[in-house]
Amino acid sequence: MKAEIEVLQPGLFSTIQDKGRFGYMKYGVPMSGPMDSNSYHLANLILNNKPGIAVMEITQMGPVLKFLHSGYLVITGADLKPRINKNLIRNYIPYFFKVGDELSFGGRQNGCRCYLAVSGGFNTREIFGSQSWYEGITDHFHLGKGMRLEFNGSTSIPSGNASVKYETLQFKKEEIQVFPGPEYDKLPDILKTEILSHKFKIDKQNNRMAVQLEELVSNSLKPIITGPVIPGTVQLTPSGKLIILMRDCQTTGGYPRILQVSENGINRLAQKVQGDNISFQLSPVQ
Amino acid sequence: MGERSILIEFEPQISEICLEKVLFYKNQLENFYLKETVEVINTYNSLLIIYASNIENVYDELLGVKEVLSGTNIVKKLKSKLHHIPVCYDPEFGLDLPYISEQKKLTQKQIIGLHSVPVYTVYFTGFLPGFLYLGGLDEKLQISRRESPRMLVSKGAVGIGEKQTGIYPKSSPGGWQIIGNSPVNFFDKNQDPPCEILAGDKVKFYAVTRSEYDVIFNEVKSGKFHLRSEKYEG
Numbered sequence: 001m002k003a004e005i006e007v008l009q010p011g012l013f014s015t016i017q018d019k020g021r022f023g024y025m026k027y028g029v030p031m032s033g034p035m036d037s038n039s040y041h042l043a044n045l046i047l048n049n050k051p052g053i054a055v056m057e058i059t060q061m062g063p064v065l066k067f068l069h070s071g072y073l074v075i076t077g078a079d080l081k082p083r084i085n086k087n088l089i090r091n092y093i094p095y096f097f098k099v100g101d102e103l104s105f106g107g108r109q110n111g112c113r114c115y116l117a118v119s120g121g122f123n124t125r126e127i128f129g130s131q132s133w134y135e136g137i138t139d140h141f142h143l144g145k146g147m148r149l150e151f152n153g154s155t156s157i158p159s160g161n162a163s164v165k166y167e168t169l170q171f172k173k174e175e176i177q178v179f180p181g182p183e184y185d186k187l188p189d190i191l192k193t194e195i196l197s198h199k200f201k202i203d204k205q206n207n208r209m210a211v212q213l214e215e216l217v218s219n220s221l222k223p224i225i226t227g228p229v230i231p232g233t234v235q236l237t238p239s240g241k242l243i244i245l246m247r248d249c250q251t252t253g254g255y256p257r258i259l260q261v262s263e264n265g266i267n268r269l270a271q272k273v274q275g276d277n278i279s280f281q282l283s284p285v286q
Numbered sequence: 287m288g289e290r291s292i293l294i295e296f297e298p299q300i301s302e303i304c305l306e307k308v309l310f311y312k313n314q315l316e317n318f319y320l321k322e323t324v325e326v327i328n329t330y331n332s333l334l335i336i337y338a339s340n341i342e343n344v345y346d347e348l349l350g351v352k353e354v355l356s357g358t359n360i361v362k363k364l365k366s367k368l369h370h371i372p373v374c375y376d377p378e379f380g381l382d383l384p385y386i387s388e389q390k391k392l393t394q395k396q397i398i399g400l401h402s403v404p405v406y407t408v409y410f411t412g413f414l415p416g417f418l419y420l421g422g423l424d425e426k427l428q429i430s431r432r433e434s435p436r437m438l439v440s441k442g443a444v445g446i447g448e449k450q451t452g453i454y455p456k457s458s459p460g461g462w463q464i465i466g467n468s469p470v471n472f473f474d475k476n477q478d479p480p481c482e483i484l485a486g487d488k489v490k491f492y493a494v495t496r497s498e499y500d501v502i503f504n505e506v507k508s509g510k511f512h513l514r515s516e517k518y519e520g
Contacts, residue, residue: 024325024480025327025336026328026410026411026484027411027415027473027480028411028412028417028455028473127475128475128480136415136475182287225298225300226412227329228327228329228334230288230336232288257287261288262288263340
């Protein structure tokens, strides 16, 4: 029997993600990969999976999944009150699941995205060196009702006491580490101060492509000749909107790139929801 | 830029001379690194070296890059191809032809003529998978984007926006003025590499009738269609 998981309810937005794509940006293909790469790596580490293996990224409202094969699972990242059947389970601890067990989620306690890893990893189709779902590249781009996902049902016990004590309070931290972006020096000093000293609220426009910020800033910068952008690039639009590009972002853009968010900053942003506050903390260029 | 890439910028201009320089150095960098460790992408006047993982010692890396870039001063033109792309300018596809005709005081026939004569330069691919940034649009056809973008522009739509012309490789929202449609695939996820046309290549459009469009469309679908491409010595 194939090791499979059946999607009974898809939840809000879940995707399969592995380490992401590399080497295809020149064709306009985004890097993709887990929004919060820290939580992703931890999930595979706890289950003793090979690094880079595919997990499920779950956003805010989790799916209902039925296991058609036994194995081990772990959930890391945001606390969405996961349950196996009727029993609440805790993040960062591996659990055994039997054939017929159901995984469901209650309300969101903290963070935005959690990562479900199963022992051996999900076994979806790889395209351009990655299983990460992206519209137009992979066959699916979000979980759908009735879908069946194959996994490599290894039942080997995760090594030792592989649970990790993890400080979930970190998802509440507001400081986002940034470096100066290519157009940072073109900003007038007063605008630099404005951007670095104010708090910003996460806008309702926030997804795997980009996180927009609610507050507008005054902007006098002209558009640039279209240039490269990567996850973490902070763009300033003519209307004064700040757009932070995330893992599924396009590869080029024409708005001034005023800041570049650090890898840890991207991971922290990935755990923010609409209405959360953030502030930028500028680090000098390494 | 960030912890895993290095951005190299040349003078801010959109020109073939600048592109030649950018592509020459891109080639030098690609030969210097292993394909698994970095990817180098280019735009009009920039090169971005993206590392597979965080850069450990950025100073060593910068020194290495500087050495590669200063090694050769003579920019050699790289080999490129000219691709012939069929476009159907039928009213069914050329949604904004009447508007452009009125604005630019050109007949639709003149617009089609002006669009299919030049040899366009492919600067890079960006925005969407397989979306080519083409330079070389005739000044008489340069027109601003639509005031309100369309929610859905169909796959293959050929558009004009300011000084640029291009083809939407998949259905997406878009603000360009649409003048036709090409039945060709510009991005094929089942091929690796997924794009035939690369930065530095040339592109020329040729007009096809509505019925020729259907024939090519079906050939593309069944995998029988092949782009007519030749070596280009400009």
